[in-house]
């Protein structure tokens with residue numbers, strides 16, 4: 309069966325997500341933006357790469373939501389990125405307005421889709437999409453944990469000079485400065501990293517993970533990371549389209565899990581054809597629970613500002 313994925317926003321993250329999705333032949337892709345010409349140009353360019361990539365994915369760039377009709381998944385990357393000196397939270401009001409515009413139009417044409425939200429500040433934007441869409445919580449998923457844990461995995465693999473394939477890492481909480489990389493549940497070939505990296509060094513790697521987005525912004529100056537973020541969103545798209553039942557850290561609307569109610573926060577989720585099919589609850593120590601609560605409190609403050 310052919311799948312259809314719409315990517316809203318044809319900027320850095322959106323166009324690169326379209327690239328990964330099409331070149332992995334996961335689906336036909338519609339790339340949509342408010343800017344005229346850019347999605348059309350990038351979409352056509354990507355389509356013309358398909359013969360070389362030996363892929364039969366169709367790619368269409370457009371400004372017309374009618375072209376997005378009946379998408380299985382809609383990945384929302386529309387929104388402004390931060391610049392050096394800004395926090396993701398500084399994007400709140402601008403991206404809230406963009407999210408309102410986008411969700412309304414997506415709903416009109418793809419009422420049965422699954423939404424993957426990428427725009428920042430991530431947890432608050434996922435909550436906005438959830439509240440405005442009226443979708444059940446399994447169909448509105450925020451992308452952050454796959455990216456944050458990929459960064460943690462990269463730093464662990466570099467530190468220990470092992471294959472990234474050996475490393476699994478666990479990051480909980482909101483996608484902000486208070487995210488919670490959990491060393492205790494991060495492993496190298498099944499060995500907890502707490503056995504392999506001494507505590508002071510480990511804390512440095514954890515802090516680098518928390519600052520991972522800002523580190524890239526500092527280099528790029530005009531915007532933020534997009535290769536790893538779009539690869540992360542693509543892994544979620546793949547898990548859903550292939551009904552893989554893959555456990556990935558995602559921002560999900562919690563209804564009592566981890567003692568948190570009525571809020572999007574990053575937790576381990578099983579992704580399959582229905583979207584989030586299970587939220588996996590693990591036992592946390594008192595310190596870990598407190599760190600998660602602190603992270604959730606900062607998300608709560610943001611959603612309070614926009615009233616969603």
Ligand SMILES: NC(=O)c1ccc[n+]([C@@H]2O[C@H](COP(=O)([O-])OP(=O)(O)OC[C@H]3O[C@@H](n4cnc5c(N)ncnc54)[C@H](O)[C@@H]3O)[C@@H](O)[C@H]2O)c1
Nearest residue numbers: 317318319320321341342386387388389426427428451537
């Ligand atoms: N969740 C994460 O981990 C993560 C990672 C990277 C980036 N982001 C966020 O993703 C967003 C996009 O980042 P980027 O680097 O691609 O930015 P970008 O500026 O390159 O692209 C954003 C695109 O959104 C489009 N857009 C704006 N308003 C729109 C609307 N109403 N409808 C359709 N399109 C609209 C713009 O025209 C632009 O092309 C930012 O908010 C960024 O902070 C999140």
Ligand SMILES: O=C(O)C[C@H](O)C(=O)O
Nearest residue numbers: 390396520521522532533
């Ligand atoms: O850091 C940003 O603003 C973009 C994104 O959230 C990231 O973590 O790369």
